[in-house]
Structures are given as C-alpha cells and as structure tokens.
Amino acid sequence: MLQQQLVNGVVLGATYALFALGFTMMFGVLGVINLTYGVYFALGAFAALWASKAIGLSVWLALPVGAIVAGCIAVIVDTLLLTRLRRAKAPELSSLMVTIGATLFLYTGLSVIYGTEVRRFAPDFAPSAAFEIAGVRIVATQALIVVAALLMAGALIWIVRGTKVGLAVRGVAENPDAAALMGVNGALVTHLVSFMSGALGGAAGVLIGLNFNAIQPFMGENMMLRGFAVIIIGGLGDLRGALIAGFLLGIIEVLTAGYFASAAKDLVAFALLVLTLWVRPVGLFGRAAAKRA
Amino acid sequence: MLDTLSDLYWTYQNVIHGVAVNGILALSVYVVLSIGQLALGQAAFMGIGAYFGAIATTKLGLPFPVAILASILTPAAVALAIGAPTLRLTGVYLAISMLGLGEISRLLLLNWDYAGGALGLSGIPERGDVYLLYGVLIVLIIAFIFVGRSRLGRAMEAMREDETAAGVMGVNIPRYKLAALVVSAMLAGLAGCLSAHLSSFIGPNEYGFEEATTILSFALLGGIGTPLGPVAGATILTLLPEVLRFLADYRLMINGAIIVIAILFMPRGLLSWRMKRTV
Numbered sequence: 001m002l003q004q005q006l007v008n009g010v011v012l013g014a015t016y017a018l019f020a021l022g023f024t025m026m027f028g029v030l031g032v033i034n035l036t037y038g039v040y041f042a043l044g045a046f047a048a049l050w051a052s053k054a055i056g057l058s059v060w061l062a063l064p065v066g067a068i069v070a071g072c073i074a075v076i077v078d079t080l081l082l083t084r085l086r087r088a089k090a091p092e093l094s095s096l097m098v099t100i101g102a103t104l105f106l107y108t109g110l111s112v113i114y115g116t117e118v119r120r121f122a123p124d125f126a127p128s129a130a131f132e133i134a135g136v137r138i139v140a141t142q143a144l145i146v147v148a149a150l151l152m153a154g155a156l157i158w159i160v161r162g163t164k165v166g167l168a169v170r171g172v173a174e175n176p177d178a179a180a181l182m183g184v185n186g187a188l189v190t191h192l193v194s195f196m197s198g199a200l201g202g203a204a205g206v207l208i209g210l211n212f213n214a215i216q217p218f219m220g221e222n223m224m225l226r227g228f229a230v231i232i233i234g235g236l237g238d239l240r241g242a243l244i245a246g247f248l249l250g251i252i253e254v255l256t257a258g259y260f261a262s263a264a265k266d267l268v269a270f271a272l273l274v275l276t277l278w279v280r281p282v283g284l285f286g287r288a289a290a291k292r293a
Numbered sequence: 294m295l296d297t298l299s300d301l302y303w304t305y306q307n308v309i310h311g312v313a314v315n316g317i318l319a320l321s322v323y324v325v326l327s328i329g330q331l332a333l334g335q336a337a338f339m340g341i342g343a344y345f346g347a348i349a350t351t352k353l354g355l356p357f358p359v360a361i362l363a364s365i366l367t368p369a370a371v372a373l374a375i376g377a378p379t380l381r382l383t384g385v386y387l388a389i390s391m392l393g394l395g396e397i398s399r400l401l402l403l404n405w406d407y408a409g410g411a412l413g414l415s416g417i418p419e420r421g422d423v424y425l426l427y428g429v430l431i432v433l434i435i436a437f438i439f440v441g442r443s444r445l446g447r448a449m450e451a452m453r454e455d456e457t458a459a460g461v462m463g464v465n466i467p468r469y470k471l472a473a474l475v476v477s478a479m480l481a482g483l484a485g486c487l488s489a490h491l492s493s494f495i496g497p498n499e500y501g502f503e504e505a506t507t508i509l510s511f512a513l514l515g516g517i518g519t520p521l522g523p524v525a526g527a528t529i530l531t532l533l534p535e536v537l538r539f540l541a542d543y544r545l546m547i548n549g550a551i552i553v554i555a556i557l558f559m560p561r562g563l564l565s566w567r568m569k570r571t572v
Contacts, residue, residue, distance in 0.1 A: 033385055035392075084557055093331045093384050094556055097513065100333070101552025104506045108545040221502060225396040228389045236385070263404045270397040277390060278378040 003136045005258045006251060011142045013250020014149035015207045019223060020230035020242040021153055022200030025160075028237025029173040029193045032095040036077050037201050037227065038220025039106040044070035044202020045209040045219065046114065052125050059126045059210070063148060066206040067199040074198020075191050077102060086190075110217035119215045126210050145207045152203055153243055156196065160239065169193060173237070229269035233276045235283020245284060302423075311531045313426035314488040319511035319523035320433050321480035324473050326517045327441075329453035330384050332474060334375075334391035335481040335508045337398040338368035340500030342482025343489040344408055347417045350490065352407075357420040357490070364486030365479045372478035373471070380470040387474075395505050402497035413496030420490040429487070430524070433480070437520035449473075481508075503545055510548045513555040 019041060026034050048066030051057045057065065081098050127140035160166040171179035172189045180186050208223065209215045230249055234241025249269060257265040276283065302309065318335055325332040346364035349355040355363075375394060379387045403411050440446050451459035452469060460466045489495045507530070515526025530551070534544050 027385075033389065081553065081557075091329075093329070093388065096331060096385070096388055097509065098553050098556045100506050100509065101549045101556070103549070104503065105546050105549030105553065108543070108549065112542045112546075222396070225393055228393050232386070232389060266400045267397065270393050273390060273393050274375060274378075277375075277382070277386060281378065281382050281386065 001258075003134070005254050007136050007138060007142070009251030009254035010247060011145050011211065011250070012254055013247035014146045015204050015211060016226050016230055016250045017243045017246025018149045018152060018200055018207065019204035020227050020234065020246045021156060021239060022197035022204070023227045024231040024234065024237055024242040025156070025193060025200075025239060026197040027231065028239070029169055030078075030082070030190060031092055032082060032099065033092070034078070034082075034197075035096070035099040035103045035224070036074075036081075036106060037197070038224040039077075039103060039110070040070040040074050040198040040201035041205040041208075041220040041223055042110060042215075042217055043073055044199075044205035045215045046110075046119075046217075047202065048206040048209065049119060049121060049215055052121060059144070062125075063203060063206050067203040070202020070205065071195040071197075071199030074201070075194045077106075078190070078194040107217060107221070114217055116216060116218065120213050121209065121215075141210055145211055148203070149207060152200060156200065157239055157243075159196075165192070225266075226269045229273040229276075232273050232281075233283060235286030238283055238285060241284045241286065305535075308531065308535055309423060310426060310488070310491050312528050313423070313430050314484050314491075315508075315511060315527035315531045316430045316524040317433065317480055317484040317487070318508045319515065319527035320430075320437060320520060321477045321484065322508050322512045323437070323517055323520055323523040324477040324480065326512050327453060328449045328469055328473050329456060330380075330470060330473065331388045332391045332477060333388060333505045333509065334372070334394050334474075334478065336500045336502075336505035337391070337395040338372065338478040338481035339485035339488075339504070339508075340398055340402065340495075340497075341368045341371060341485070343485030343495050343500070344402060344414070345482075346486030347414050347489045347495055348408060350420065351414060351417050360420075360490075361483065361486055364482045366482075368478035368482035369475045372475045376471050376474040380467055380474065392502070392505075395500070395502060399497055399501050402500075409496075411497060413494060413499075414489075415494045417489055417493045417495065419493060421487055426487060426491075429483070434520050434524060441520065506552065507545070507548050510552045510555070514551050516559075 022040075023034075023037050026032065026037065044066035046066075047069035048062040051062040051065040052059070081102055082095055085095050085098065126144065129140045130137055131140070132138070158166075160169055168179065168184045168189050169192070171182060171184050172186055172193075176186055179189075204223075205215075205219070208219070226249060230245045231237075231242055233249070234243070234245035249272065252272070253265050253268045256268050280286075318339065321335050321338070322332070342364035345367045346360040349360035349363045350357060371394070375390055376387070379390050402408060408414055441449075448459065448464045448469065451462065452464060452466060456466060485500075511527040511530055512523040513526070514530060515522035515524065517523065530548065533547070534540070537544070537547075540547065
C-alpha cells in the first residue's frame with residue numbers, strides 16, 4: 001500500500017515541481033512574485049482542452065500548444081504590467097500589487113468567458129492503460145505526467161545552467177545593470193524568462209488537468225497555495241530547491257491523505273510554509289543573503 | 294423629510310452598513326501599507342473575526358461585547374504566530390504567507406463542521422446598529438490622524454519611504470512591523486464581527502482572494518497619505534457597484550483594473566494629501 005501511495009505522491013509532486021519551477025524562476029530572474037502565474041496555469045489547461053476538442057490534437061501535441069499559448073500570454077501580461085515599473089526601478093511590493101490587480105481582472109474575465117463549471121478532456125485523450133510493477137498499479141497517464149514533467153524540468157535546468165542563453169539569464173538575475181553593460185539584451189531576457197515560466201505554468205496546468213481530469217478558471221487559485229509553499233521551502237529563486245520541494249510536498253500530501261485524514265491534505269502546504277519561515281526561511285539549500293540598501 | 298430619510302435608510306441599509314464596514318477594513322489595510330508592508334491577510338482576519346464573533350453569540354449565547362473581544366483577539370493571535378517569523382525577512386515573505394493564510398483559512402472554514410462547513414453559519418442575531426458602525430469608524434479615523442501626526446506617525450512614514458535609513462535613525466523596525474500587523478488584524482476582525490451581526494449569515498467563501506484584493510483596492514484607490522484616503526476609496530468602491538449595476542459580473546474586473554491603474558499611473562491615490570506635523 002505504501003508503495004502505491006508513494007507512486008501517487010510522485011505523480012502529484014511532479015506537477016507541483018513543474019508549476020513551482022516556473023514560478024520561482026520568474027522571481028529569481030525578474031525579481032517579482034507574479035501572481036498572474038496561476039492564470040497561465042489555467043490558460044494552459046484551457047488551451048490544451050481547446051486544441052484537443054476543436055482540432056483533435058493528441059496529448060503529445062496539445063501539451064506543447066497549452067504551454068506555448070500560456071507562455072505567449074505571460075509575455076504579453078508581463079510587458080503590459082511590469083515594463084513601466086521595471087524602468088522606474090519600483091520596489092518589489094508595487095510589482096506584486098500590480099500583479100494582484102491583474103490576477104483579479106484575469107480570473108474574473110476567464111470565469112465570465114468560460115463560466116465556472118468544470119470541463120473535462122475526452123476520455124480517450126490520454127492513454128488509460130494500466131500496468132503493474134511489483135504490485136504497484138501505474139496508469140499510463142501517470143507515467144506520462146512524470147516523464148513529461150521531468151523532461152521539461154531537465155530542459156529548463158540545462159538551458160539555465162549549460163547554455164549561453166542561460167548565462168545571460170543568470171547574469172540578469174544577478175544584476176540587470178551589470179548584465180546590460182556586458183552586452184546582454186535585458187528586455188529580450190525578460191521576455192524569454194516570462195515565456196519559459198508561463199509555458200511551464202501552462203504545461204503544469206495541462207498535466208494537473210490530466211491527473212484530476214477537471215479544468216476550470218479558478219484551478220490556479222488552489223494551486224498558488226502549493227506554489228507559494230514550494231518556492232519558499234525550496235528557497236526563493238532556487239530551481240533545484242523548487243524541484244525537490246515540489247516532489248516532497250506531493251508525497252507528503254498523499255501520505256497525509258492516506259494515513260491521517262484526507263481533509264488534512266490541504267493543510268500540509270501551509271503548515272510546511274509556516275514551519276519553513278520559522279526554522280529555515282532561506283529554504284532547503286539557500287544561503288542567507290546580505291541586506292543592501 | 295424624516296420619513297424620506299428613513300425610507301432611504303431602509304432601502305439602502307446594506308450599502309450604508311457596507312460603507313462603514315469597508316471603511317474599517319480600509320483602515321486595517323492602511324495600517325500595514327503605511328509602513329511599507331503588503332499584507333493581504335485582511336480578508337482572512339476578517340473571516341476569523343466574523344466566525345469567532347458569530348460563534349460566541351450564536352452558538353455559545355455570550356453577550357455581544359464578549360463576541361467583539363473574541364473577534365479582535367483571535368486574529369491578533371494568528372497575526373502574531375505568522376508575523377513573528379515572517380517580519381524578520383523581506384516584505385515578499387509576509388505577502389506570500391498572508392496570501393497562504395487567506396487560502397488556508399477558507400479551506401479550514403469549509404471543513405469545520407461545528408461552524409456549518411460549506412453551508413456557513415446562519416441565524417446570527419442582529420446586534421449593533423448604524424450608530425455603532427459609524428461611531429467606531431469615526432473614532433478610528435480620529436485616532437489614526439492623531440497617531441499619524443505624532444512621532445510614531447513620522448517613524449512609520451520613514452519606514453515606508455526607506456526602511457534601512459529609518460532603521461539607522463533608531464526606529465525599531467521589527468517591533469513596528471509586528472505591531473502594525475497585529476493592529477491591522479484586530480481591525481479586520483472587528484469589521485468581520487460587526488458585519489456578521491448585521492447580515493445574519495456568513496459563509497466560508499466570503500473571505501477569499503477576491504475579498505482580500507478588494508480591500509487592498511480601497512487603499513490604493515484612495516491613497517495612503519492620510520487615513521481619509523482609504524476610507525474615501527472604500528466609500529467609492531462600495532457605492533460604485535450600486536450605480537453600475539449593469540456591470541454585475543464585471544464588477545471584480547473593475548476592482549482589478551483599479552489596482553493596476555492606481556499603481557501604474559497614480560501611485561499616490563485620489564487623495565494625495567500628506568500629514569501635517571508639528572513634532
């Protein structure tokens with residue numbers, strides 16, 4: 001039974017990790033807690049749903065469609081909302097507040113357009129075959145979710161750590177002015193990071209939509225609580241931390257539901273968040289940053 | 294004349310109450326914004342206050358003043374528990390943990406069978422009246438103006454403009470931050486308790502993200518130079534939906550748009566007055 005719970009936990013954790021990776025990267029590079037992130041999550045799922053129903057795309061094509069649509073919208077929203085504040089070097093709380101307003105606007109807009117009822121993928125959209133390994137039942141969809149999440153997380157970490165583009169991204173994260181002086185096109189990096197984060201959020205939305213087969217405009221709101229917890233536990237802006245904390249949260253949530261009480265499952269994220277703030281605010285692998293005026 | 298007034302009162306009772314309750318909530322968010330912090334916990338604190346106040350009168354049959362006390366002290370305790378570790382860190386952590394608090398208190402209330410779960414609490418006795426509401430609001434505004442003009446107010450404004458510099462000048466930053474958060478929680482709890490005892494019903498979904506952002510938009514629309522700004526913002530945003538009834542579903546979109554526009558284009562809000570000080 002424990003093995004089965006662990007498998008379910010890993011599947012859930014994979015989606016949390018993917019969601020949190022984009023969220024934490026946005027903060028790490030752009031310095032903004034962008035609350036519209038939950039909207040990209042829902043938009044990704046809606047775009048994939050549309051692609052599968054209207055065009056009849058398979059899951060392997062609908063997933064990138066969801067990610068790309070969410071990414072593009074992330075770039076547009078970021079440009080509209082934050083360019084002006086970035087130019088004025090506004091404090092991070094102003095940026096946070098702008099994204100709060102935009103989130104309310106977008107959520108309400110989405111629910112006016114789509115209504116609040118739950119939508120579902122067609123039953124034959126994702127492979128539903130199940131196979132058994134050592135007594136543990138794994139549905140093909142679950143395997144697909146974990147593989148897709150790990151591939152995307154790996155690609156992201158490779159881009160950031162191992163390519164020249166990634167060097168520019170890390171440069172902007174470290175110090176935008178210095179990076180600009182070294183010839184990095186800051187605006188381009190900003191767009192790129194917004195796109196990648198939005199795409200990860202959108203992809204996580206598609207995968208969660210597959211996992212629970214339920215899509216609705218406010219699905220991002222519940223997810224944001226997990227997102228906050230994971231990026232704080234992993235350390236703000238820390239990709240590796242977010243990846244590990246995401247899996248941890250998924251596993252702990254499933255175990256809590258299985259062995260304790262299913263209602264307590266929703267409390268886990270917040271309890272871990274507050275605990276982290278009390279005992280280790282820099283996150284799992286973080287180092288305390290020096291405070292500068 | 295008196296008859297017309299009384300007719301008007303009965304027709305627009307909800308709006309008249311709403312303006313005062315939202316005014317108190319606006320002051321609650323003003324306390325933290327005025328020291329440069331962003332706390333989105335007002336809706337959660339309001340919910341906690343509403344629930345504990347309503348349980349005190351409805352379930353336990355306690356007198357109204359006791360309910361008020363409960364609705365002030367419980368959110369304050371929650372604010373202490375979350376604020377104490379968070380406020381040592383940068384403002385982002387406070388903002389995030391407060392957003393988390395909002396979501397978690399909604400989930401807790403949904404699953405709390407004693408308090409009605411998803412159905413909420415109904416049959417709350419009607420206590421307090423329009424005089425009490427506006428009395429509280431006016432006392433609070435006057436108190437805030439006095440505080441704002443004192444040394445304390447100067448220290449708070451210094452923190453908002455430049456925290457590091459204020460700290461160097463001898464302002465005890467962590468203590469001020471925690472005090473502001475606790476006071477803010479108390480006011481929100483009070484507002485929640487008062488509104489619960491005027492509407493006879495409360496539900497777990499009334500205190501979520503939308504309410505939190507609406508409360509924030511009061512202060513951002515009005516401006517946070519003086520306590521009158523947020524109250525004016527609350528008044529406008531409470532009356533606006535009545536005037537713009539045809540917007541129905543789009544009402545929250547407008548609140549969202551107001552926040553965005555206020556931050557981007559009029560960072561000082563509608564009432565951009567500053568405090569006059571002699572100290």
